[in-house]
Amino acid sequence: MDKEKLFEDYKYSRMKIQMKNxxxxxxxxxxxxxxxxGDYINEITFQKKIELKEESSAKGYLRTQVKSRNLETxxxxxxxxxxxxxxxxxxxxxxPTALERWVDIQLVPQLLSYNRSLxxxxxxxxxxxPINLPTVDVLESIGKNMPEETGEK
Numbered sequence: 479m480d481k482e483k484l485f486e487d488y489k490y491s492r493m494k495i496q497m498k499n500x501x502x503x504x505x506x507x508x509x510x511x512x513x514x515x516g517d518y519i520n521e522i523t524f525q526k527k528i529e530l531k532e533e534s535s536a537k538g539y540l541r542t543q544v545k546s547r548n549l550e551t552x553x554x555x556x557x558x559x560x561x562x563x564x565x566x567x568x569x570x571x572x573x574p575t576a577l578e579r580w581v582d583i584q585l586v587p588q589l590l591s592y593n594r595s596l597x598x599x600x601x602x603x604x605x606x607x608p609i610n611l612p613t614v615d616v617l618e619s620i621g622k623n624m625p626e627e628t629g630e631k
Contacts, residue, residue, distance in 0.1 A: 495566050495580045497588045503539065503561040507600060510555045514548075514606050518555070521545040522611060526585050528578050534568040536581045540589040544597060544609060556606060562592040 525541040539561055546556035566581045594611040602608040 494568050494570065494572070495577075495584055496568070497564040497566050497584065499565045500589065500592055501563045502592075502596070503563050504541075504559065505561075505596065505600070506557075506559045507604075508557045509604065509606070510553070510557075512605075514546075514555050516551075517549045518546045518607070519549055520609055520611075521547060524586065524590075526582065528581050528585070530574050530578060531565075534570065534572050534577060536566050536577055537563055538566055538581050538585045538589070539563045540585050540593060542590070542593040542597065542611070544611070546606075546609065556601075556609075558597055558601075558609070560593045560596050562589045562596075564589055 521544070523543045525539075525543070527539040527541075529537045529539075531537055540563075541559060541561040544556070544558040545554045546558075547554050564585075566577075566584065568577065568580075572580070590611070598608055598610050
């Protein structure tokens with residue numbers, strides 16, 4: 479799907495779907511070694527979940543997992559999981575499948591900043607190098623999450 483179509487979908491979803499509230503659902507940080515030495519790489523994964531609520535409303539969840547792996551030992555010395563949720567709604571009636579599609583497009587752009595901020599804040603207060611999540615190319619993310627054949631979810 480070309481970038482112009484992705485951008486149009488993104489703009490449409492921003493106009494039709496609004497996030498009303500956000501909530502910290504869960505946070506877990508495990509530090510396996512007291513002294514962290516050497517070079518580390520952060521492996522970052524995301525999981526999304528959408529629960530349709532009443533008419534034209536849904537709750538979306540974004541879980542961000544970070545595994546900080548020691549490059550020398552290949553051991554995961556820090557494991558972090560943060561889950562935020564947001565309540566999304568539309569002023570107009572939407573079919574449940576359309577609502578789910580538009581909420582899915584908005585989940586990462588709307589909730590990632592909350593996860594990023596908390597992870598950076600918490601790790602800066604620990605005896606480790608603060609972990610800063612990179613920014614995400616929203617259009618690339620949307621394109622990767624849409625099936626090739628139809629461009630629809």
